[in-house]
Every structure is written in C-alpha cells, then in structure tokens.
Amino acid sequence: MLIANEVTREYRSGDQEIAVLRNVSFTIPQGAFVAIVGPSGSGKTTLLGLLAGLDTPTSGKVILDGHDLTAMSENERAKLRGEKVGFVFQSFQLIPTLTARENIQVPLELQGTPGAAARADELLERIGLARRGHHFPMQLSGGEQQRVAIARAFSNAPRILFADEPTGNLDAGTGARVFELLESLNREAGSTIVLVTHDAALAERAGRTIRLSDGAIVGDTEAAA
C-alpha cells in the first residue's frame, strides 16, 4: 500500500542545510495499522506529510497505492488524496464557515461524486451527531469536532488514513471515545491507518510501531499477537 524508499528531507536555515529525515525506508501493507512515534523534533510530522503527499522529499521515493508521489505534480497528488486518502488532524482542521454536514461532504464534492449529502447524513448518524449536522464547528465541543473530522476522513472510503495526534487536543476520556470511533469506522472501511502520536497507550493499539529519533528509524516492531 505504502512504500517509503530512502526518503530524506532537508531544509535550508540561513546558509545551512538541516536534515529532518535521513534515509527512511519501510513498507506498509494494505489494511495495516501503523503508529509512528518519537520525541518532539524527531521528524514524525515531516514524515507524515511526505507519506501523504503533502510535501515532497529532498531525495528518495514515496509510493502510495502504486503511485509514485515524487513523480507527480501537486495537483495530481491533490486528486489522488481526494480519491484515496483521509486525514485526521490534531487541531481538527474543520472549515469554519461550513456546517458539520457540509464539512463531511467536501471531499466528495471536490471529486464531483454524486450523493454527497446522503453520505454525510449517513456518517453523521454513525458518529452520533445526526441532530448537530447544521451546527458550525465553533458550536461544537472539541470531541464533537474531532468526530466530524473523522467522518469527513471516511466520507470518500479512503484506502489509507493519516492521523496526526488525533487525540492531542482532547481530554483522556474524550480521546479514548474518539479513538474507538476511528477504529470502528476503520474496521468497516478496511483502510490502512498511519497514526503519528506521542500517546504510548494509543501506539500500543496499533499493530506495528515505527520509532523515529533525530530523523532516522530507530525501531520497527510488530505488536504481540
């Protein structure tokens, strides 16, 4: 499903090149649940951006569902994201001027997929917010916003879902419930999940953990069966 091959990412700061990721390589099969963990500044978020096609590596390749992201233009990657990828962010990243229902519809509308409203209603029901579909993000609690964001991520039945600290802005109880919802929807959709997290408890629920430190992989372990 997802192949990272000798991926390196460097940034220029003044007249220095700083390597945030160095020669990272791994393969994630379809349906896997992978957690990427590491201390702050280890390159987790940078790696997530590269794997999702939000950014391009300085060198190396990223192949997502058979598509070489490094050989594609930004618009081609955007199209691929719309068709195959879902996102859940730490700060929810809902569009403030759209209602909950409308936020869920966005990926389908961008691709021109018919039946977007019906799909959104279905997901709202699924996440327990059928009566709140007409509310704007600022009228929802943090947990409710994240649930809407999760529904949006699954609206286009993604092949792979990237989650960046999905419970980072939520209290423990809410975070746990939100994560259960994520897992539940994923079981139904059969997507691959790539999760970036600080939370050790969350990471334990993944089938595999890739550990990053100082831009390089320092550990790659499968969970005990």
Added chain:
Amino acid sequence: MSARSAQLISLTWRESRGARRRLLLYMSAISLGVAALVAIDSFADNVTRSIREQSRSLLGGDIAFSSRRPFTKEQKAILDTVQKRSSAQFARVTTFPSMGLVQRSGKTRLVQVRAVSPNFPFYGVITTTPAGRWSSLQSGPVALVDPSLLVALDARLGDTLSLGMMKFVIGATLKDVPGTPGVAEIIGPRVFIPEKYLPETQLLVFGSTAEYGVLAKLPSSADPRKVVNPIRSSLDKQQLRAVTVTQSQENATEAIQQLSQFIGIVGLVALLLGGVGVASGVRAFVSRKIDTVAILRCLGASSGQVLAMYVVQAAAMGILGAIAGAAIGIAVQFGLASVFGDFLPVDVEVTLEPAAIMTGIVIGGWIALIFSLRPLLALRNVSPLQTLRRDADSEVLRMRWNDVPRVLVNVALIGSVVLIAVLRATDLKQGLGFSAATLGVIAVLTLAAIFLSFVARKALRSGWPYVIRQGVANLYRPANQTRSVILSLGFGAFLITTLYLVQSNLLKRFEFNAAASQANLVFFDIQDDQLEGVDSIVSAKGRIVQSAPIVTMRISRINDRPVERIVADSRARRRSDSLARAQGGAAAESVRKRNADEADARKRGAPPRQSGRAGWALNREYRSTYRDTVTSGEKITSGKWFSSAALDGSSDTTEMSLEEDVAEELRVKLGDVITWNVQGVEIPARVTSLRQVTWTRFEPNFFAVFASAAFRSAPKQHVILASVADGMTVATLQRDIVSRYPNVSSIDLTLVKETVARIVAKVSTAMRFMALFSLAMGIPVLFAAVAATRRDRIREGVLLKTLGATRGQIIRILLAEYTLLGLLGSLTGMVLAIGGGWAVTHYVFEASYAPALVPALGIAALMLGLTVAIGLLAGRDVFKETPMSALRDI
C-alpha cells in the same frame, strides 16, 4: 454545467459565509467611483438627448443668421439669395440691452430687449402667464417680460414700461422661452416687443450694442448645412454669422461634454483608488483563508479549483459593489439636474440611461476583479502542509517575481487602466497621457514606500526609546504594510488635493476685483453729444472714476495682407493638412515635419506664420479706445508706450498697444502694422507695445488701445464708470439718466457682483461635494490597507501585552509607525497633486494655474490625521483580544 462544477459553485457559496460582509466592505471601495461615472454619464446622456430633441426649439429656426450691425446691402443680397434658392421663410429678431423704466414706480433696470417679427419663432413654444398671451404680442405696443423684472421694477401687469422713447403695456410674464438658461435672466431680464415699434424707441443709434438676427425656416427635406456651406466664404467676407441647427446642437453640448469629461476623470481616478483599496482588502481576506485553502488542498482540491472558488467570491462581491455604486450614481444623477439645471439651455428630462448604468457596472466590476486577482493568485501556492505546520502568512503567500500568471495579471491590470482611460478621453493622446500620469503616480508612491523602508532600516538607532524603535522597525520588517498604506494614502491625498487645486484655479476666473476699481455703476452707449450732459448729472450725485471713448472697428489688413486672404489661406492649409493626415504615410509625415520645423523656428525667434488660426480674432468687431496713459489694470509686457509724435499726431502712422493674448491669436508682433476699418475709413496703426490686461477688474478693458490724436474725431460713443454712495442714489441716478437719455444703458455693478457670487457659490458647492466624495472614498480604502496586516498586529500586540507592555506603550508604537507612514504618504500625494492640478487645469480647461500651497498643506495634514486615527482604531483590537485567546491561535 457538469455536476462537479455545480457542486463546486455550491461549495463556493457556502464557504463564503462570514466573509461576504467583509469582502463586500472591501469592494465598496469602488462603489463611489462607479457612482461618479454612472451619475455623470447618465446626466450627460440626458442633456445630449434633450438638446437633440429640442435643438430646433433652441435655435428657433433651421438656420440663424446674425450681425452686430444693421444689415448692409451686401448682407441683404446674400439673405435674398438664400431665400430664393431654398424657398426659406424668414423671421427677424433684434436683441439689445436697454434701460426699462416703469413710470408708476419710477424704477429702472437694464433689460435684454428682443424685438421680434410676427412669425417668430418657427420652432418651440413660448408660454406666458396668463396663458396664451404670446399670440397677442403683435396686436399693439405690448411687452412680455421675465417675472423677475416685475419684482425688480415693482411693477405689475398692465403697467407702462418705457423703452427709449416708446411706451409699452406689460401684457404678461414669460413662463418658458426655449433656448436660454435660467441664469441669463439674472443678468438681464428679457422683454419681448413687436418689431414694428423698434424705430419709435429710437434706441438703436450709432454704435449701439445690438445683434440683428434672421431665422430661416427651410422646407422639411432641406439640409441646413447644404444651404450654408456653399456660401460660407461670402458670409465670412460680409461678416454675416450663420449657425445651423446642427452647429447649435454641438455648441450647446460642448459645455456639458467638458463637464462630463472633468467629472469622468474624477470618477475614473476614484475608481482606481478604489481598486487599490480592493487589492489591500482582498490581501487581508486572503490571509484569513490560508488555513481553509490548506485544508481543501489536503482534501483533494486542485490549485485551479481553489483559485476559482475565491475568484468567483471576489467577482460576485465586486459586481454587488458596482451595482451599489450604480444605485448611488442614479440618485446623484437626479441631484445633478437641480445643481446644473439653471446653466443649461434646455429643460432636461432626467431618465435612467441603461447604457451608462451598464457601462459603470461593467467597468467597476472589472476593476474590482482585476485588482483582486493580484492577491488572490497567491492562494495557488498555499501548500497542504500548512495544515500540519503553519508558516507566517507572508511566507505562505510569497510569489516569485517572474511567476507567469502574476506577470499576466499585472499586464492585464495596466492594460485595463490604459484602455479605460483611452475610451473615456476625448482623444488618444489625452487618454494615454492620463494613464501614464496615473501609473506614474502609483510608481512614485511605490518608490516612496520603498525609500521609507530603506531609510527606516538605516536610520534606526539602538539608543532610541523602545516604542520609537519598534514603531520604526514596523516600517521595514517582513510583512510590513508600508507599501499598501502609502499607496492608498498617497493616492487619496493626490486625488483630493488635485480636485481642490483645480477648483480654486477655475474659480479664480470668476473673482471680480471690484475694490480695485472703486466703481459701482457703469453707463454705456453714451453718444458723443450726450457726454457732457451725462457727466454733469452723474457728477452731481457721485464721482466719476473713469470715462472712456469707444470706437468700433474691424481689421482690414495685417502688414498689407488683406484679412480675407489670410482667412482663406488658413482654411485652405487646414483642409490640405487634414487631407494629408487622413491619407497617412509620406503626406502625413510631411505635414508633421513642417509643423515641427515651424515650431522650432519660432523658438529660435523667427516670426510666426500669419495664417495659422484665429478666425475669430481676424473677423470680429473691435470696440477700441484711445488714451495717452496706461491704466492701473494694465501692464506693458513688451515694447514701449506711445511716442510723443504719435500722441501729438505728428507721425504718419498712428501707434497702438495690443493685448498680448489677442496679439498671439493674430500672430502679430511689435512693429507690425494693422490697418483698421473705422466706419469705412482705413487707418493704419503700428503695434508699439503689448499689454497684459487684468480682465477681472470692474472697468472697461480693451484689446486695442490707440494714441489719442488719430481717433479724436472718429465716430464714437462713451462709457462712464462712477462711484455712488448707496443703493438709493444708484437707482435715482439711473432713473435720471434714462429719463433724459433713454438710449443710455447702465449696470449696477453691485447686482452683477451678487449674481456672479451666486453662480460661483453653486459651482463651489459642486466642487466641494466632489472633494468630500473623494475624502469619503479615502476612508474605506485606508481601512482596507490597514486591515491587510491586522492579524499579525493583533498577535504581536498581545504578545507584547503578555510580556508586560502597557496600553500606553502599544499606542505609542502605533503612533510612531502611522505618523511616519502618514507624513510620507500625504506629502508625496500633495507634491504629485501640484503637478496633477497643473496638468488638468492646463490641458483640460486651458486656464492659468497657480498652486495654492497653504490649503494643499492643510489637506496633507488632514490626511495625516486620518491615517493616524485609522491606525489607532484598527489597533484597538489588540486591547480587546485577551493574550490567552490569541496565543491559542498561534
């Protein structure tokens, strides 16, 4: 439309919630510019249509012939030929000023008498109060008068009105007379009398100021131009003026076209200023949308989809802003009719003009769109990575200088400005000049902003107080607002100051310097044998300030070249030049080169070519005088006053002094000899001096002044200026003179001053309205410019608060920054306006120009105050926001 497009449009509409009001506010920056264009274009169309529909009524006939003296045998022969050849019917009208006296009240007033034949006018209907009295005008010695005359003379219907030696009964007041603007009534109320009683008035004596007119009505199939054009040279030779209905229409629309052009320029500049405001506002809007765009990109939106969404939002709000402007313009259009109605020769029917409205909306909408595109383009480059890691707005929105779409939009923007200017100007040169000037102003202001940032960076000293350093540093730090504020402010200051300078220079033309002349009463048309008697009556009740003889004459030859030859040669050359230019190529180039060579030769001091222009100066009747001294209202600018030989009449050729502007019109220089036809006698005179005349003084001024000796015995009349103590004595003196000498007319100069003041007040009000309108425009534009960096300011401000800055410190930082911005922007705008004011006054109005520095500095100070106030007002959000909420946002 595909389902995808429909969904995208739906998403665009929904996403615009919350931003619509703000975007509409930014777009309102163009509303006032659109309003000006729609108002003036609609009004000009109304006037032009009314003139076209009423053109025959304006003239009263198909052709109007006129002469300043009774028709000669030759002139009558021309008219007879016209009548025979074209089967025309003729009506006659003789117009002249005279004193009207009401016996019952004893009051007298200068009036405009029109003695008309029974079939006058051929077109148009003259209505009276009571109704229907026009048809009884010819039934006896009846006078129909303007209502204001009854008030001025304390008269009523049925009273006897004396005009010269004849008495008339006031039969009715005039209600509507086609062809004369209402303001003319203020200067001289009209009195219509039957033509047959004109000789009995004995008012038209030697040298009387009168216009003798004949109206021709042609068969309906005849073209007036085809009647007049073949006899044009004969008409000119016999000094018989002919105006066709088409020419009359063109003359009548000329003034409104000039007004339309001026207000159109104001509207266009206001529109461009609005465009600058739109660009600033949309920049602020774009900053707010970075997060949303990043999310959309994550979710699969292409850069094209994202750009399309926000271009559609901006375009929709731009159209709405333009429509709002058009609605304001329609309201103003109705107001224009009441402001300018008195000055127009027709009754203007004010109606909606769809073409003008649509043009205003299209131009305004386009300007809003093209100025929005520049900042909107940056949204293409917003990376979806911003959802994970947010950079500063300025970094996110940065575009390469050679980004192709950006370059194309810049070219389209400049091209739009040039195209709109050229389409609205009277000719290509003026349009290109205007666009070059506007782009030049923008370029200078941009350079001024860059200069300020540079100087701020270099001048900053570590020893300065922190608040000053912070304020100055804000001028050059990344994402500063220096350029947008100076551009908006400077452009606004430029517009307002230019308007003010043009207004003050135009109105100077109307300032009559009565105090300098000390006279408040003038008597004219005094015959030679009446001079002593009038002098004695006036001296008994007042003081004679000035007395001048007037000799009427025409130019016969200039340096032995007959006037007819000069005029004919000039016309022939103009025709051949025009033909050559139309052909283009080598012929046109030859004409251009010849004119350029002649211009160079004149610069080197070569004599001017005689037959250039100035048909009016060659053919007109001159009312000249003779005296031995220069008056206080004149200044010799070259040559010398008359020699003693000329003064005592011992030289062969008399000497004359010519007014410098008419000398230039005639292409005459010192030493040239002009031969004058004075009542059939030819008198040569050498030009020995040129004079500058202060035309605005209340005293007789003359194009040509001669040494006394040559004209003492010439047929002449006189004018006397007097100073009289009070209004009662003025009225008494006027009555005494007109009773004894009915042909002598007089003007109460106090009345003229009041009339001029009323006209000037009206014009000033209109000009002040436009200046206020420009100021009103400047405020939303400045707000938009400041709004662009509002978020950064708030973040920065609350950070400072968190670190311990007091409210007073933050205010002083803002004060330092905005004072410097305001100072440079308003002063640069002011300096540019001094040049702009000259250009408009010189090229559009062909008037003299003197920059009014003190008021210009006052406007600059006002704009500085406005900038600081708006800056502090925008900064108040810093105090409203709590540190916690702002930091959470970071």
